[in-house]
Amino acid sequence: MGFLVIKCGGSIMEDMPQAFYEDIVALKQSGEWSPIIVHGGGPLITSLLAKLDIKTEFAGGLRITSNEVLDVAEMALSGLANKQLVRNIGIAGGRAIGISGTDGGLLEARPAENAGMLGFVGEVSNVQTSIIEHLVEGGFIPVISPIGMDGTGQRYNINGDTAAAAVAASLGANLCFISDIPGILVEKEGEKVKLDAATPAEIDGLIASGQIWGGMIPKVRAAVNALNFGVREAAIMNGLEPGSLLSYARGEIQGTKIIVEQEAIHGN
Structure with missing residues (x-):
């Protein structure tokens, strides 16, 4: 049985169809995958x-996070957003x-490199896997909000992509x-095509050439950073399309896989 960490961005949570959650439950019931959700x-x-x-x-x-802002971030992430997914x-x-x-x-945390400018923004130093x-063995699907804490009890707001990558790497x-x-x-040739797979070097080239631009850049950067954490494979896919997660879990081509090397870029 393998672990599958699923990062749900806060920007699309309101638009996720119920079929998406049904697919997550189906993954769990298959006995082949243990889904774990990390959200923004x-x-x-x-x-x-x-x-x-x-x-x-x-x-x-990036949002500057004071203690006052951190209180609100914890309310939003660990309260409203987290429980919406659980429901x-x-x-x-x-x-x-x-x-x-x-x-x-x-999620044991430490200040991020730019914490002096951003306040209580952190990065994951260790994951208590x-x-x-224990939750997975008990038959549960863990839903994790990205608020971490250091040994003194100081909380940190952690980027959801970064937290998901750390959890995936640790497992x-x-x-x-x-x-x-x-x-x-x-x-x-004048048409938009989806890449089935890409390496970090290929992605850098596509960004430099302007083929990857705008809001797609942070998405692919997050996937590449996940590989740097030690994740063997990261994928970007459409969660609004019913069955996409199940298709990926079966090993079928779904979304774009970001891989260390191996296969070259090709499209559908």
């Missing part, structure tokens, strides 16, 4: 900050346990980034 919630954090009239500042496109899995017939990275020291393994798991696009799209 940036838009929800922004919305709550606005409702509470708390000023949000950004540096280099949807329950509706689909599964048993999910929502857990914060602070629970049991699941035994917590995840030797495959990692799927769920998006609202079918994968990496490039132009060939």
Whole structure:
């Protein structure tokens, strides 16, 4: 049985069809895969900050996280977003346990390199995999919010992609980034085609040539960074398409796989 870490971005959580959660439950029931969800919630954090009239500042496109902002981030991530996912899995017939990275020291954290500018933004220094393994063995689907904590009890807001990569690497798991696009799209002979696979070097070339641009850049960067964490394979796929996760789990071509090397770029 293999672990499959599924990263759900906060920007598409509201649009996820119930079929997506049914597919996650089907994966669990297959006995071949143990799905683990790591989620974000940036838009929800922004919305709550606005409702509470708390000023949000950004540096280099990243949110500056004071203790006040961190309180709201924890409310949004470990509360609203986390329990929404747990409820949807329950509706689909599964048993999910929502857990914060602070629970049991699941995600041990340290300040990120740019913490001096960004405040309480962290990165994962260690994952207590035994917590995840116990939940999985108990028949549950873990749903993890990316708030970490250090040995002094200081909390840190951790980028969801980074947290998912750290969890996947610690478990030797495959990692799927769920998006609202079918994968990496490039132009060939005047038409948009999806790449079935790409290496980090190939992705760098596509970014440099402008084939990968805009909002796709952070997605592919997150996948490449996952490989740097030690994840053997990361994939970007469309979570709005029913059956996409099951197709990937069966080994069929689904989305775009980001791999260390091996196969060359090719499209459908």
